[in-house]
Amino acid sequence: MKKYYIALFLMMFCQLFSKDPYIGYWEMPDKKVIIEIEKKDQEYVGYVRWLKDLKYPKGDSMEGIEQVDRNNSNPNLRNRKVIGLQVVGGLSLNRQGTALVDGWIYDSWNGKKYYGTAKVIDSDTLSLKGSLDPWGVLGYSMKVKRVQQLPKEK
Numbered sequence: 001m002k003k004y005y006i007a008l009f010l011m012m013f014c015q016l017f018s019k020d021p022y023i024g025y026w027e028m029p030d031k032k033v034i035i036e037i038e039k040k041d042q043e044y045v046g047y048v049r050w051l052k053d054l055k056y057p058k059g060d061s062m063e064g065i066e067q068v069d070r071n072n073s074n075p076n077l078r079n080r081k082v083i084g085l086q087v088v089g090g091l092s093l094n095r096q097g098t099a100l101v102d103g104w105i106y107d108s109w110n111g112k113k114y115y116g117t118a119k120v121i122d123s124d125t126l127s128l129k130g131s132l133d134p135w136g137v138l139g140y141s142m143k144v145k146r147v148q149q150l151p152k153e154k
Contacts, residue, residue, distance in 0.1 A: 021120045022100060025049065026128075026144040034147060035087060037118075044100050044118070046088030048108070050150045054083065071111030082108050088128075091118060105130040114139070 022044055027034045034050035056062040062070070067082040091103030098119065105116035105128065114130030121127055124146040131139030 021123065022118065022126070025147045025150060026126055027147050028144055029142050034150060035144075037088060042092055044088065044091035044103065045086060048082050048085045048087055051082060069108050069111070071109065073111050088116060088118075091116060 020039060022037050023039055025034050025036050026046075032052040033048060035046045036049045037044055037046040039045075051067060053067070055064055055066050062068075068078065069080040069082060069085060070078050072078050072080070085106075085108055087106045087108065089104055089106075091100035093099075094101045100116075100118040103116040103118075104113050106113045107130070114132065115134050115136070116131075117129045117136060119127045119129075121143065126144050126146070127141050128144055129136060129139050129141040131137070133139070
């Protein structure tokens with residue numbers, strides 16, 4: 001019985017102090033965007049925290065203006081700044097504890113929302129998948145890399 005209590009105590013201790021592998025800053029493959037994934041209650045959410053180009057580049061019709069959600073299908077939301085924009089939501093840990101499921105991923109570059117999932121590949125790599133269908137058949141996965149801190153502003 002004593003061994004049972006020790007094992008239970010160790011298991012609870014590890015869960016209390018183990019770091020959640022999904023929480024943190026994640027750099028997109030193109031190295032132009034970093035999102036922060038956090039946990040609010042039992043839901044994982046993500047926000048754009050850094051853009052390589054905060055303002056639209058030379059030659060763009062909105063050159064020099066801070067990037068906004070200009071391709072959103074809802075015209076009332078097109079003036080939202082991309083910095084701080086929620087781009088991941090509704091994700092929750094599956095029963096096996098091996099992946100985040102049943103969420104959504106928003107792509108501000110094209111203004112579309114997709115069914116979303118995420119899975120840890122290793123401590124510094126996360127697979128994010130956005131799908132047109134809830135089963136993930138028609139989708140695209142990308143490997144995002146953990147970064148410890150946001151780059152300095154230019």
